[in-house]
Amino acid sequence: MALGGILTVAANLIWLERRLLALWQDRYGPNRVGPFGLFQTIADAIKMFLKEDWIPPFADKAVFVLAPCIINATALLSFAVIPFAPGVQVMDLGAGLLFLLAMSSLGVYSVTLAGWASNNKYALLGGLRASAQMLSYEVYMSLSLMGVVLMAGSLNLSEIVKAQEGMWFCIPQCVGMALFFIAGIAETHRLPFDLPEAEAELVAGFHSEYSSMKFGMFFIGEYIGITLISALTALLYFGGWSGPLFGLSENLAPFVQFGWFALKTFILIGFFILLRASMPRPRYDQLIEFGWKAMLPLSLLNLLVTGAVVLALE
Amino acid sequence: MNTAFYIASAVAVFATAKVVTHTNPVHALLYFIVSLLAVALIFFCLGAQLAALFEVIIYAGAIMVLFVFMIMMLNLGTDTALREAQLFSPGIWIGPSVLSGLLLFELAVLFIQGEPQSASNAAMVSPKDVALSLFNTYFLGVELASMLLLAALVGGFHLGKRDQAEELPGEVK
Numbered sequence: 001m002a003l004g005g006i007l008t009v010a011a012n013l014i015w016l017e018r019r020l021l022a023l024w025q026d027r028y029g030p031n032r033v034g035p036f037g038l039f040q041t042i043a044d045a046i047k048m049f050l051k052e053d054w055i056p057p058f059a060d061k062a063v064f065v066l067a068p069c070i071i072n073a074t075a076l077l078s079f080a081v082i083p084f085a086p087g088v089q090v091m092d093l094g095a096g097l098l099f100l101l102a103m104s105s106l107g108v109y110s111v112t113l114a115g116w117a118s119n120n121k122y123a124l125l126g127g128l129r130a131s132a133q134m135l136s137y138e139v140y141m142s143l144s145l146m147g148v149v150l151m152a153g154s155l156n157l158s159e160i161v162k163a164q165e166g167m168w169f170c171i172p173q174c175v176g177m178a179l180f181f182i183a184g185i186a187e188t189h190r191l192p193f194d195l196p197e198a199e200a201e202l203v204a205g206f207h208s209e210y211s212s213m214k215f216g217m218f219f220i221g222e223y224i225g226i227t228l229i230s231a232l233t234a235l236l237y238f239g240g241w242s243g244p245l246f247g248l249s250e251n252l253a254p255f256v257q258f259g260w261f262a263l264k265t266f267i268l269i270g271f272f273i274l275l276r277a278s279m280p281r282p283r284y285d286q287l288i289e290f291g292w293k294a295m296l297p298l299s300l301l302n303l304l305v306t307g308a309v310v311l312a313l314e
Numbered sequence: 315m316n317t318a319f320y321i322a323s324a325v326a327v328f329a330t331a332k333v334v335t336h337t338n339p340v341h342a343l344l345y346f347i348v349s350l351l352a353v354a355l356i357f358f359c360l361g362a363q364l365a366a367l368f369e370v371i372i373y374a375g376a377i378m379v380l381f382v383f384m385i386m387m388l389n390l391g392t393d394t395a396l397r398e399a400q401l402f403s404p405g406i407w408i409g410p411s412v413l414s415g416l417l418l419f420e421l422a423v424l425f426i427q428g429e430p431q432s433a434s435n436a437a438m439v440s441p442k443d444v445a446l447s448l449f450n451t452y453f454l455g456v457e458l459a460s461m462l463l464l465a466a467l468v469g470g471f472h473l474g475k476r477d478q479a480e481e482l483p484g485e486v487k
Contacts, residue, residue: 060340062341063340063341063344066344093363094363094438094440094441095363095364095367095441098364098367098368098371098441099367101367101371102367102370102371102374102375105370105371105374105375105376105379106370106374106375108375108379109347109379109382112379112382112383112386113340113344113382115386116340116382116386124386127386128383128386128387131379131382131383131386132383135376135379135380135383138375138376142371155441
């Protein structure tokens with residue numbers, strides 16, 4: 001059920017993104033199919049399924065097919081440890097946060113292998129960019145998370161949410177949150193960090209050779225990634241499911257808590273889309289330089305200061 | 315848990331054999347990644363959750379990506395596959411396999427003589443336990459490892475530093 005829900009959300013995000021972008025750019029966006037154009041995604045999906053599924057003869061067939069599976073498998077597996085409401089989750093892993101990092105680090109293979117298997121210069125360049133970018137931003141992502149782990153004293157996501165009952169971590173960990181969010185954008189290679197698929201210079205980057213639903217899987221995988229990073233930010237920094245319960249009974253409380261969690265996640269997704277609408281794309285060397293010269297020292301400093309404060313308060 | 319352990323071990327052994335025998339470097343690396351993931355699962359079955367996750371994050375997710383990255387840059391084609399295939403002539407592999415066969419025999423004898431232990435009765439080790447023993451009992455080891463890493467970092471920085479004299483043409487200072 002959770003799987004179907006996440007896939008539906010990810011698919012409809014494409015519609016949401018197109019409508020929001022249109023709104024911010026003073027146009028209408030897709031508004032013809034169904035009420036408010038809501039069925040546009042279904043129409044797109046049917047179109048994509050009916051297109052020719054072509055594997056180029058010069059490609060490495062096995063790896064070519066494997067690559068789009070990896071991004072979806074790792075992103076969907078990550079949702080296994082996300083608590084949607086107290087007790088509502090697939091598995092309650094003690095080191096849930098590490099599991100998420102492990103899955104996100106395996107996700108790198110998808111783009112890298114797609115770029116290599118396509119046997120195409122543009123795709124290879126896209127794959128190279130993607131692997132360097134995701135490898136380096138993964139470092140800052142995990143380092144910036146450690147501040148939260150220090151304050152909550154646990155790697156378990158439910159425990160981290162419970163530790164935020166007094167104050168959401170977005171206030172004491174504001175630097176860590178900004179770093180995590182920037183790294184999250186780079187991990188999902190979204191604009192402004194979408195250099196692996198920069199269409200102005202690399203055609204479509206690592207997925208240049210992909211057609212039909214294999215391309216669709218990369219597309220959906222990207223939106224699952226956005227949902228995941230937003231859900232994680234909501235969990236780690238904005239108190240997850242916590243919010244006013246309006247004096248509801250025990251039975252109804254999880255629904256309201258899930259509602260709060262979903263609301264926070266969607267606001268963050270909206271922020272992702274707003275970034276796409278408003279930010280220019282940096283040069284590749286600027287991206288890597290920013291990573292190693294600004295993100296790394298800042299995340300280390302954040303970790304150091306958080307550790308010192310936690311130690312002093314004990 | 316025992317079934318999971320045996321399946322994971324079988325996958326690990328098969329994938330590792332494929333790493334050695336495969337002629338396409340990228341495919342061999344992919345088998346290696348599968349083998350690492352299988353080993354991570356074995357750790358998980360034995361109750362070492364943290365070791366399993368670190369195996370995935372560090373080995374499968376970071377070091378192997380660098381390997382794939384390098385091989386992608388080298389752009390090895392069919393020539394390499396042919397050259398690799400030549401390595402499988404009996405004259406080359408018989409010597410090492412006899413030696414490793416001896417080691418395998420020794421290992422098997424040791425296993426048969428020793429008390430067999432079930433994987434399922436191992437206790438779960440939490441991240442906290444690992445951290446406590448790392449920063450209490452093995453504190454010196456951690457410090458030494460961090461010093462080694464610092465040395466590697468300084469070395470890497472020195473090697474990567476560009477000389478002032480050989481500045482690229484057209485570079486704006």
